[in-house]
Amino acid sequence: MADLEPNWRVRFLAGQPPAIVRVRNLQTSIAGPSDAWNRKGRPQPLCVSASVMLKEAFDTSSSADKVESDTVHYGLLSKAILASLESQQQQQDAEKSGSAASTSQSSSLRDVVNTIWNDLTGQDRHGKSKATDEEPEVNTSFLKPSTIRCLELTVHLPKASLLGGGVSLTRIALFGRDGESRPQPRGMSLRIHDLRVPTLIGVNDNERKAKQVVVATIEIDKFNIDEDVFTMIEAEAVEVMSKSAFETLEALANTLAFRLASYLHSSQAGSMNRKGWPIKIALEKPIAVVLADAACVQLSVNSSEVLGGIQ
Known part of the structure; x- marks a missing residue:
């Protein structure tokens, strides 16, 4: 598996996209990643920002004055992110209350970022599509990699620092041409x-x-x-x-x-x-x-x- 690239290099390789759809500082809370005292599983605020860089301009949506398939509905993008976080929390709560409570571990900040990414794009932490044997070509994720040039996702824990403005983890990756399965340059900072x-x-x-x-x-x-x-x-x-x-x-x-x-x-x-x-x-x-x-x-x-x- 290819090494991670510095985030600035992935942005450089992405170039200037013709169109971008962003959601900035979507606020919720989570119990899992470490807090400022390095305690796991404590509830704390969380902010998510996503920047979807498109391969083509949203000409159809702009001319029809409605959200078409050549753009991303930022309201639904926000809901998809929140749904991913809620699903993570429910799964973690179920593990804690089940028989595996003694061995279950709280998710890290990196786990949270990778799970949101997986739910949005259908790609795992290494950038590979998680296709099934029954439906190897079907991608049911919210974002369609065929229309995306680059995705940048940041999860920020504003209270996870004793003396600062919090901690954030940013994942970014390019998306290849249609039908190209090789993982593209990706970074994490x-x-x-x-x-x-x-x-x-x-x-x-x-x-x-x-x-x-x-x-x-x-x-x-x-x-x-x-x-x-x-x-x-x-x-x-x-x-x-x-x-x-x-x-x-x-x-x-x-x-x-x-x-x-x-x-x-x-x-x-x-x-x-x-x-x-x-x-x-x-x-x-x-x-x-x-x-x-x-x-x-x-x-x-x-x-x-x-x-x-x-x-």
Whole structure:
């Protein structure tokens, strides 16, 4: 099975689609993925965004002024996403109340994303269509891969961070030509949003006297790890930033990248990509420039390169 691609590369390969239908921040709740304290199965809010990039413009729908097969009904798309989440919750509740309660496990954030994707497209986590022996050519999924150029799906847990704006997982994939069964380029990225950590940072005399808030956003691409590890990644980042005494954001970003790469390679060696994990770190100082919202430094590295090629 082909390796995951970075999400930015899949977007690049998708190009500029002629038409897009989006649903943004569809809100509900779920009990399954880890919460901010790494507790499984606790109810928490969840937001889902889906962007369906079409292969052709919706000429028939626009000329007839009605939703035809050349577009996607965003209301029904929303209902399909909610139905998938409800089905997941019912299945998990049934497992907990049944005889397998002692061995059942709560779903991870990655499980949630993959199940919604499967229900929408009829494709499994590897991008293969789940055709049956009885009806190998029938696709009963809501979205028809023959009409889609690219699909991007993001599930965001806004309360799954102690110091930030939550955690999200984004899956994206291209869809091939009609009748093409080979899985297309696909990606998965984990994002920890807007960690606000008091940090000793800066070159000016006043900045050496007290900590100021630094806002960190961390994105790990080619994210092939099944379990929820975002609380541990957040803890690693917070520890580095809290103990910082650097003068520059550049030095802090480099140290943070090394720490996160070390954590991933030591704790997730069994899931390691052949070329490591692409890591992107953005650090902002909101009060550094008085007349600006923030000053920001961003670093993009590969975990294997950061560690000097150590696998």
